[in-house]
Amino acid sequence: MELNSRVPSGPLADKWNNHKFSNKLVNPANRRKYKVIVVGTGLAGASASATLAEQGYEVQTFCIQDSPRRAHSIAAQGGINAAKNYQNDGDSVHRLFYDTIKGGDFRAREANVYRLAEVSNEIIDQCVAQGVPFAREYGGTLANRSFGGAQVSRTFYARGQTGQQLLLGAYSALSRQINAGNVKMFNRREMMDVVLVDGKARGITVRDVMTGKIESYYADVVILATGGYGNAYFLSTNAMASNVTAAWRAHKKGAGFANPSFVQIHPTCIPVHGDYQSKLTLMSESLRNDGRVWVPRKVGDKRRPSEIPEEDRDYYLENKYPSFGNLVPRDVASRNAKEQCDEGKGVGNTGLAVYLDFADAIKRDGEETILKKYGNLFQMYEKITDSNPVEEPMLIYPAVHYTMGGLWVDYDLMTTIPGLFAIGECNFSDHGANRLGASALMQGLADGYFIIATSVAHYLATNSLEKILGSEAPFKDSKKEVEDRIDKLLQNSADGPAGKLTVDEVHKELGRLLWDHCGMAREGGSLEKALKELPEIKKKFWDNVYIPGNGKDLNQSLERAGRVADFVEFAEIMIRDALARNESCGCHLREESQTEEHEAKRDDENYTHVSVWEHISGDEAPKMHKEELKFEFVTPSQRSYK
Template identity: 70%
Template sequence: MELHAHIPSGPLAQKWDTHRLASGLISPANRRKFKIIVVGTGLAGASAAATLAEQGYQVTALCIQDSPRRAHSISAQGGINAAKNYQNDGDSVLRLFQDTIKGGDFRAREANVYRLAQISNGIIDQCVAQGVPFAREYGGTLANRSFGGALVSRTFYARGQTGQQLLLAAYGALSRQIKAGRVTMLPRREMLELVVINGCARGIVTRNLINGDLENHPADAVILATGGYGNAYFLSTNAMSSNATAIMRAWKAGAGFANPCFVQIHPTCIPAQGHHQSKLTLMSESLRNDGRVWIPKIFGDRRDPAAIPENERDYYLEEKYPRFGNLVPRDVASRNAKKQCDAGRGVGETGMAVYLDFCAAIERDGEAVILRKYGNLFKMYEKITACDPLQVPMLIAPAVHYTMGGLWVDYNLMTTIPGLFAIGECNFSDHGANRLGASALMQGLADGYFIIGTSIAHYLSSTSLDYVTPQHVGFLEAQKNAYDRTQRLLRNNSRITGKKATVTTMHRELGNLLWNHCGMSRNRAGLEQALAKIPVLREAFWDQVCVPGTGHELNQSLERAGRVVDFIECAGIMLRDALAREESCGCHLREESQTEEQEAKRDDDRYSHVSVWEYRGDEEQPMLHKEALSFENINPSQRSYT
């Protein structure tokens, strides 16, 4: 596997322009001859499908839900960053670039991140034109809020539903192209195979989730926008159907998997309530703007929070990080919360949470102002926990939220398989080892609206592709693989295995393994132990799990079984990658690599690179490749938020 990042030469600020000029084009009249598949219709997928169709390509878009509007981008609450500097507080493209690189702990490419910052402003323009009802000041100008990890207010928002509004706008753009006949929309499809012919990605095989049909979709290029693999942890803030299957299929077909161990743990989630918990709900971290994090100073203090006087409260973030206070980056907030809980100082029924208190903010601004900012979040919290945050401090706990790792892509967002592109959360490109708040929406839309078009035109204009039909031997083989895998999953359908195992129990077991050993804080012994358990788990899965029903019908057990098998495999690479990266960096702390103050210690000499894993067969161990990172425009400094 060779890793050519294809980063254009020249000064940072001109790279994107240089690149666009150097990229090939396809004449508008000719574009309709090319067929592009977009898998996934979240922010990245929907915006890419719409944009490519507008440009004239024949697009087929697929999604796993019943409608493209349901993708999990819809759950993003807080906002979207852009370097507009409307607040006149010193923001600029360069500053957004610097913040993002620093936030990512110097594990992202300079060129990609700079391009992202450049494009950010255009995204806001685009979304406003699409009718996104962003929050406004009374004079009618766009409002901004600040967000964790940044010292400027550059986040645009639509109440607590920014992701929803941006997604619905992209869905609108996509709908317009569906109506125009330029996008064929296929909902309720799951990608089961990637088809590579003559070294190029030429299509996919999907399962129709309603009737179980395996369908071949040939194309000239395939774009994966399938999101992250956070659900490997069983409990995460991801949607129930978010999965790693497309990534794993691409990986097995030859795409590199970059930085699989970079997983972001979000500090402000509603804590799990018990064994039955199926997913975790995030409370936007914008809450930390006005909420204060604390725990009782007295060990084992079980008093009602209101009964604990001010001087017996430990505002540990404000004390430890006076400059950022409660607005430290996500990993710092998460790690500190977990540290307190692990030390037995956590609160709530399970002792695995800390307080997020709005008392001071309400006193300062009044209930009305706080409700206007966070009303829907408070309502959501109250619905789940039956507690009113206006009266009682919120209970929050860290939870898996976002995977910075993903398919390795070059500057064109193309994976190591020519013709296979990865956009949005499913690639690794822009967030390094940690993502800043409100940057996921920015990246998804930057990739989809503004970058992928250039890449597709360049790829198609510089590659000669033969015509392939759905009956091509490559498709027939892929379809057979998909069929065999389905049959294998169903082999236990007629008998109860005797062991009390279902897809869920297996998934939960895998999740616990990862959460305990591959979470915010990791060490060699734990990782090795977890890695050794993966084959055992896989064995147990095939042996014990009963999947009822058949493959020729709507079968949700079958769907989930297939995804969990892939999560098990994904977990294997994540653990391997975590093991290989013997430094603390970004979102995770490697216990062997700490400063004297027990803070994360990055090791630029040995790990200033992207780890890219290559699949070499089921029997072989995956192989590690490294893409060295160089920083010419910003000096890698140890992060310091104290």
């Protein structure tokens, strides 16, 4: 597997401009001769579809939901970063670049991150022009707020629904192109495979989830915008349909998968309250600005929080990290919460929660002020838990939230399969080992609106592609493979459910394994153990899962089964990747790599690289390749929050 990052030479600030100039173009009259497939309609997919269609390409766009407006980008609450420096507080493209690469713990490419910061300003202009109702000051200018990991106010927002508003902006641009006949939209299609002709990505195989029909579509370029794989853990803040299938199928056809173990675990989520739970809900991180995190000092203290006097409480973040206190970064907050619970000091029914207490803030600022800041969050919390945070401290616990790892891409966002591009959360490119708040929306839209069109043009202008019709052997083979796999999934179901497992039961077992061994803190021995247990889960799945109904119809159990089958396979490279990276970095603590004070210790000498996994067919273990990261413009520094 060759990993040529194609990072342009020259000064950091000139790279993107030079690259745009050196990339070849397709003239406007010729663009209509090219077909482009886009899979996914989140921020990246919808914006890419609209932009490519506006430029004249013939676009076919696919989404799994009943409408392109439902993709999970819609759930992002906080905001979107841009280096506008509207607040005149010292922000610049270079500062946004630096904060993002530092936030990622120096495990991302400098050139990619710089480009992201560079195009961030255009994104805001684009969205405003579309009619996105960003928050405004009384004078009518755009409002900003500050967000974790930054000392400037650069986050643009639309109440707590920024993702929704940006997605609806991209959806409206997409809708306009559908109306103009430039985009053909396929709803309720699940991508099952990517089709290669002469080594190049030329199409996809999809399943129409309403009819069960397996369909082939061909094109000159395939763009994946299929999101992250957090649902491998079963419980996460992801939407129910979020999955790794499209990316995993591409990986099995030859696309390298980068840093699969880089998963962000968000500290302030509503804790799990029972086995029946289907997903976790995020509470905005801004709550930590005024809430104090604590647990009882004594193990097994079952008193109500109000009955526990000050001297019996341990405000562990304030005690351990006096200068940052409750505002330590996401990974530190998450890890410490888990540590307290592992010691038996966790609270709530399950013992898997810590308190986030607003009593002092209310005493200091008054109830009204606190409610003005967090009223909507308090209300959301109360709706879910039936407890009022004004009267009782909130219960919070970390949850899987975002996956920094993804398909390896070069500077043009092309995977190791020629003609197959990956944009948004499904690639690995910009967030290193940890993503800063309000950066996911920025990256999705940067890739879709401002980067991918240049890459697509260059690829088409420099490759001669044979004319195809979508009925060639590779399409037929792929279709057959997909159909056989569905038959295989259903093979155990003919003789009824007796003694069998449901899809969710196996998925939950996989989730527990990953959470216990490949979660926030990792250790060699424990990862080895997980790697040993994984084949048992895989066997259980293929031998024992019962799926009601058949494949010729809408069958939601079958859809889930296909995704879980891929999660089980994918988990192997997650665990192997975690095992191979014997350093603490970004979101993860590696037990073997700590300072004397039990803080994360990065190992730049041995691990300043991207780990890229290659699929080897048969039973052989996957192979790891390295893309060395060079830091020419910034000097990696060790994080400290003491």
